[in-house]
Amino acid sequence: MKTTPDMREAVMTAAKAAVQARGYNALSFRELAKEVGIKSASVHYHFPTKGDLGAALARRYTQDGATYLEELLAQSDSPGWCMDRYIEIFRSALANDNRMCLCGIMSAELDNLPPEVRIEVDKFAGVNVAWIERVLRLAKPDVSEAALKKQAMAIFVAIEGAQLISRGCRDIAIYDQSVQAYREAGLIP
Amino acid sequence: MKTTPDMREAVMTAAKAAVQARGYNALSFRELAKEVGIKSASVHYHFPTKGDLGAALARRYTQDGATYLEELLAQSDSPGWCMDRYIEIFRSALANDNRMCLCGIMSAELDNLPPEVRIEVDKFAGVNVAWIERVLRLAKPDVSEAALKKQAMAIFVAIEGAQLISRGCRDIAIYDQSVQAYREAGLIP
């Protein structure tokens, strides 16, 4: 019986939410199957192993993120505006059920991650740092590439950290105030 | 058979290392028991439930950290020197087997943490922010309490984030360069 909804997509959507909320380790084929209304064996049909699912998930996450960031830069060349939108991405994850960035939560679980998934963690960080660097470049055309990259990296990890601890303390004010402090220090334009 | 070594201590030491490396969820009574040379049932004798072990672990972690930080402030009233030592604490965890701060890794796993353990996550963050605030106060006697606390929080979460992503990318240079950028921006004295 070919059902109308695309179950592969439904599984990925549910899995993404589950990983962002409880991590890759806590992701269970049975729970996932129950959520989308099929059996766990059917999930294995779409994603033979858990590693396959995790990698597909992380790959799409990075891809979607990159696409969205590209759109942002296409809309405006104001560094302040771009960074505002960027900061809002991570904030909305927190506001929406205390979720985390896939890259952040998977970095914490690194040791029990299959190699295919680890690679995607690296890629996500790379994409984000590269984008921030481009945004910074708009404001500082004459600064060296190395200096800009260092700053971009610092911004990225600072935001990830703000999200992490804000989540750990169940207090989104920690995120907001930390970001504000980054701004005041001039770390973020 | 009463063995000379204090098994309760041995279990806590091994458990601490395990959680820092692979997280609370991946902590297993059987593996833990094997490491210290007893049976899993004996671990349950010392820590009836996993939550008990996790809470005891986190409690001691916070306590030991607070003690060490107190010693630092007793040794010097130089904000720069204190922050150098502080930054080195988190760096050495990374350098030593890519480990993470218990509070950081547990923040990522928040949703599967027993309540007793969650409380300790909050306490650890509180202790650290309060200490950083005292260090900042040494340099800025006239700044408002609120502004100082905000900056202290921002420093704490930025360092946690640097540790998280540095671990995720298995590249300690990310930690070093990010911290350097924080310094250059004046976020960290």
Place this chain on the structure above:
DNA sequence: CCTTGTCTATCTATCGATAGATATGCATCG
């Protein structure tokens, strides 16, 4: 003798994964 600490043995629950049956739809061929 009672407390402390460890053991053996076992329970229930859940995990990822697989085998094999089944139903549907589409395409090719007589």
Place this chain on the structure above:
DNA sequence: CGATGCATATCTATCGATAGATAGACAAGG
């Protein structure tokens, strides 16, 4: 047109491994 055959997608049932947890025996020391 209609029958055949393969691909798709789901199911039931089950596997071995591992999780946390418990009961009860046993040994040693005070």
